[in-house]
Every structure is written in structure tokens, then in C-alpha cells.
Amino acid sequence: xxxxxxxxxxxxxxxxxxxxxxxxxxxxxxxSAQQLREARQTLDSLQFGLLPNDLVHRIFAREDLRYVRSAxxxxxxxxxxxxxxxxxxxxxxxxxxAILDLMRFHRGHARLYAQLSLxxxxxxxxxxxxxxxxxRLLQIALYLRGPYAAPGMVxxxxxxxxxxxxxxxxxxxxxxxxxxxxxxxxxxHHGASV
Amino acid sequence: xxxxxxxxxxxxxxxxxxxLVRSIQGKSFAxxxxxxxxxxxxxxxxxxxxxxxxxxxxxxxxxYWPAQFITLSLGCGVIFEISRHVFAxxxxxxxxxxxxMLTTFGLIFVLxxxxxxxxxxxxxxxxxxxxxxxxxxxxxxxxxxILFLTGYYGIEIGKNIRGMILGFGVYVGxxxxxxxxxxxxxxRFSSAWQVIQSSAYFVALSIWAVxxxxxxxxxxxxxxxxxxxxxxxxxxxxxxxxGWINEHLDRTAPR
Numbered sequence: 352x353x354x355x356x357x358x359x360x361x362x363x364x365x366x367x368x369x370x371x372x373x374x375x376x377x378x379x380x381x382x383s384a385q386q387l388r389e390a391r392q393t394l395d396s397l398q399f400g401l402l403p404n405d406l407v408h409r410i411f412a413r414e415d416l417r418y419v420r421s422a423x424x425x426x427x428x429x430x431x432x433x434x435x436x437x438x439x440x441x442x443x444x445x446x447x448x449a450i451l452d453l454m455r456f457h458r459g460h461a462r463l464y465a466q467l468s469l470x471x472x473x474x475x476x477x478x479x480x481x482x483x484x485x486x487r488l489l490q491i492a493l494y495l496r497g498p499y500a501a502p503g504m505v506x507x508x509x510x511x512x513x514x515x516x517x518x519x520x521x522x523x524x525x526x527x528x529x530x531x532x533x534x535x536x537x538x539x540h541h542g543a544s545v
Numbered sequence: 546x547x548x549x550x551x552x553x554x555x556x557x558x559x560x561x562x563x564x565l566v567r568s569i570q571g572k573s574f575a576x577x578x579x580x581x582x583x584x585x586x587x588x589x590x591x592x593x594x595x596x597x598x599x600x601x602x603x604x605x606x607x608x609y610w611p612a613q614f615i616t617l618s619l620g621c622g623v624i625f626e627i628s629r630h631v632f633a634x635x636x637x638x639x640x641x642x643x644x645x646m647l648t649t650f651g652l653i654f655v656l657x658x659x660x661x662x663x664x665x666x667x668x669x670x671x672x673x674x675x676x677x678x679x680x681x682x683x684x685x686x687x688x689x690x691i692l693f694l695t696g697y698y699g700i701e702i703g704k705n706i707r708g709m710i711l712g713f714g715v716y717v718g719x720x721x722x723x724x725x726x727x728x729x730x731x732x733r734f735s736s737a738w739q740v741i742q743s744s745a746y747f748v749a750l751s752i753w754a755v756x757x758x759x760x761x762x763x764x765x766x767x768x769x770x771x772x773x774x775x776x777x778x779x780x781x782x783x784x785x786x787x788g789w790i791n792e793h794l795d796r797t798a799p800r
Contacts, residue, residue, distance in 0.1 A: 355725055358682055362721035365685040368692050369714040375696070455699075457783045462635050462698040469641055471780045476697075478787040 416499060432497055439498035440490055447486040454479045553743040554591065560750040561588040564757060573705070573760035577630075579622035580709060584753075586619050610673035617680050621650050623713050624687050630706045630763055631695060638694050645690050649683040678724040684717050703763040708756015712749035719745030 419431045457475065561584055568574040574581050590612045598605050624646060632639035657676060688710065695702060702710070723741040727734045 355729055358678060358721055358725040361682050361685050362718050362725065365689055365714060365718040365721065368689050369711060369718065372692050372696075372714075373711060453783065453786060457780075458698050461780070462638060462700065468780065469637075471784075475780065475783055475787070478784070482787060 413499065435498040436493065439493045443486055443490045443493060447483060447490075450479065450482050450486065550739055550743050553747045554595070557743070557747050557750055558588065558591055558595075560747070560754050561591070564750070564754050567754075567758055571758075571760050573757065576760060577626055577705070577709070577757070579619075579626040583616070583619045583623050587616050590616050613677060614673055617677055620684060620713075620717075621646075621680070623709065624684055624691075627688075627706055627709055627713070628691055631691060631700060631702055633763060635698070635700065638698065638700075642687070642691055642694065646687050649686055650680075653679050653683050674724065674728070678721065678728065681717050681720045681724065684713075685721055688714055688717060701764040704761045705757050706763065708752050712752035712756070715752065716745050716749040 416428075416431070416435075419428050423431075461472065564584055565574075565581060565588065568577070568581050594605070594609060594612060597608055628639065628642040628646065632642055653676075656679070660672070692710070694700070719741055723734075723738045723745075727738045
């Protein structure tokens with residue numbers, strides 16, 4: 352009986368996978384020059400437009416809450432908190448986006464390597480999935496408990512997001528074939544340089 | 546129902562002929578040789594079974610399953626053809642797909658061999674339906690693996706191979722489901738099973754006829770494969786970044 356159920360599941364799964372495959376649009380060539388340029392533009396806008404410390408500090412400043420509490424009626428305070436919560440949620444979305452970018456870069460380039468390690472790829476896929484799930488959980492927590500529920504969260508998330516951007520940027524440079532020889536000869540760029 | 550099956554059968558023969566003629570006209574036979582050998586074998590089998598059903602109808606059941614087993618085995622070649630073209634520029638992924646194919650198909654054939662040698666009452670002719678279902682499941686698993694890898698790594702697939710995958714996938718999926726239900730329900734389902742099998746195969750042939758009408762080379766993947774230790778550095782860097790993010794996110798959990 353188990354065997355029959357398994358067979359039915361495999362048959363159904365194949366038809367579902369085929370349905371999504373048929374609906375899949377034209378895949379853009381990951382790792383192409385245009386893709387890399389777009390990726391760099393995305394990272395630049397994140398790194399220099401959305402993640403600077405002063406901007407982040409301004410958005411999540413506790414002084415603002417204290418000021419609103421002392422100078423405005425409760426209705427204004429609840430409106431203020433709702434808006435700040437929306438901003439903090441957008442913040443986590445950015446971190447998630449950066450992780451997705453990193454994942455896309457890795458997949459787009461890793462497939463071209465002749466000595467791809469299956470175990471490493473599975474481990475990375477698992478880690479990406481876990482991180483994306485953690486981001487989702489953070490989003491839920493922020494949604495339920497508000498932007499000031501986690502002291503210190505803003506600084507650390509900002510640091511993590513900045514690092515992701517930085518590393519992704521380095522990956523883009525590193526992955527240019529014509530620069531590989533330079534990297535090979537430079538001990539500061541071996542693995543630990545991230 | 547018999548008229549419908551006859552109609553589909555004859556229509557199938559016609560489409561198979563068209564596909565083979567187009568492959569020669571369009572000079573794509575050599576490009577997808579395993580696939581066209583499979584189509585030719587099904588065409589020959591269908592014509593042979595048609596002649597048998599007219600000349601010696603009593604032999605029909607006896608020759609059906611052995612003939613089916615031959616085309617079934619050649620069907621594995623279609624999967625190989627798909628994998629060969631999809632991963633032509635991705636050495637590691639091609640290696641992994643081949644490993645999956647060897648493992649799954651090999652396992653099925655080893656099990657058949659074990660049954661044949663160790664179980665005296667077991668014979669291939671009597672168990673071909675079971676074997677067909679098992680092989681179709683193996684084909685389905687390999688096909689899903691290929692589709693997962695192409696989706697995960699964003700590999701572009703050309704029109705010919707896309708049609709080959711869709712057609713073969715529809716046929717394999719319908720076969721797995723109908724064979725399983727047939728084993729579950731019993732002889733009552735046989736006539737419905739024949740209709741499903743014939744219709745699914747006709748659908749597959751129609752998809753192949755459209756997709757393989759003219760040859761279209763697979764899209765280029767971009768830069769060539771790079772061998773050496775660079776992959777380890779890339780993977781190590783990605784792993785390290787993930788570790789950092791994880792550490793930071795742990796620390797940022799709401800308290």
C-alpha cells in the first residue's frame with residue numbers, strides 16, 4: 352500500500368513540476384554581464400542609499416518615540432508606532448533581499464564551475480533556506496511587537512545587511528575571470544577576506 | 546472506446562512518421578539520436594503489434610509486454626538525451642544528473658536481476674507491468690531532478706529540449722498514475738488504462754511534433770566552466786557570510 356501511495360505521489364509531483372516548468376518564463380542567463388551589472392546596481396543602491404548608519408539611526412530613533420509621547424496625544428503616538436513598524440518591516444525585507452541577492456550570485460556562478468561540490472551546495476541551500484526563514488520570523492516578531500520590541504536590533508541588522516552587500520560586491524569583483532589571477536597571488540583575498 | 550483507441554493509435558503512427566521525416570529533413574536526427582531512436586522503436590513496435598493483432602490476435606498479449614519492455618528501456622535514453630543537452634555546458638551538474646540516472650535506473654535493473662535469479666516463480670513476462678511502473682517512477686524521479694537543477698541554477702532550456710521534457714514528462718506522469726491505479730483497482734481499470742496511456746502518448750507526440758519541427762540550438766550559458774580551487778573559495782566565502790548573518794540575526798531576535 353505504501354508503495355502504491357508513493358507511486359501516486361511521484362506521478363502527481365511530476366505533473367505539478369511540469370506545470371510550473373511549462374509556466375516558467377524565459378530564464379535570464381544568470382552570471383551574464385548584464386546580470387552582474389544589475390546586481391551591482393542593486394547592491395550600490397542598498398549600500399549607499401538605504402543602509403547608512405545615520406539614516407538607520409534616524410528611522411529607528413527612540414528619542415522620536417519619547418518626543419511623541421511627551422508632546423502629542425495618544426492617537427498620534429499610535430499612528431507614529433504604526434508607521435515606524437511599517438518602516439522596520441521594510442528594513443527586514445531589505446536584509447532578506449540582500450540574502451536573496453547573495454544566493455542568486457552564488458547559484459548563477461557556482462553552476463559554471465567544473466568542480467562543484469554537491470555536499471557544499473546542499474549545505475549552502477539549507478543555510479540560505481534557514482536564513483530566509485529567520486528573516487520571516489523576524490518580520491512576524493516586528494509585526495506583532497512593534498519596532499521598539501528588540502533593543503539593538505537595528506544596529507545589528509544594519510551591520511549584517513551592510514556586510515552582505517559588501518561581500519556580494521567582493522564576490523562580483525572576485526568572479527571576474529580576468530581578476531582571478533590577481534586574487535590568487537594576493538593572500539589577503541584567500542577565503543577569509545570576506 | 547475501441548474505436549477511440551484505434552483512432553489514437555493510427556494517429557500516433559502518423560505523428561511518429563512525421564516527427565521522423567522532419568528530423569531527417571531538418572537534419573536534427575544526429576543531434577537528438579537517442580530520442581529519435583526511441584521514436585523509431587515505438588513506431589516499429591506499434592506497427593508490429595498492429596500486424597500481430599490482425600494476423601494472430603491470440604498472441605497480442607504475449608508479445609505486448611516484451612515489446613513494451615524494449616521501448617521502455619529505450620525511453621531511459623530519452624532522459625539521457627535531455628540531461629546531455631540541458632547540462633552540456635555545466636560539467637558538475639551533468640555529472641550529478643548522470644549519477645542520479647545511473648543510481649535509479651541501475652537499482653531497478655539490479656532488482657529485476659535479483660528477482661529473476663533468486664525467485665524461481667518470478668518471470669519477466671508476468672511482471673512487466675510492475676517493472677514498467679518501477680521504471681516509470683525512476684524516470685519521473687530523474688526528470689524531476691533535472692527540472693529542479695535547471696530551476697535552482699537558472700539554466701535556460703531551448704525549444705527542442707523543452708518540448709522533449711514536456712512531452713516525455715506528461716507521458717511518464719500519466720503512465721505512473723494509470724499503472725498504479727490499475728494495480729490498485731485491478732482488471733476493471735484495464736480499458737480506462739488503455740485510453741489514458743494512448744491519449745497521454747498522443748499528447749506527448751503532438752508536443753514533440755510541434756517542439757521538434759525545426760532544430761534550434763541550446764542557448765549558450767555564458768562564460769565557460771572554470772576548473773580548479775576557485776569554487777572552494779567561492780563556496781567558503783558564501784558559507785562565511787551566511788554564518789555572519791545567522792549570528793547577527795540570532796542576536797537580533799526580539800527579547
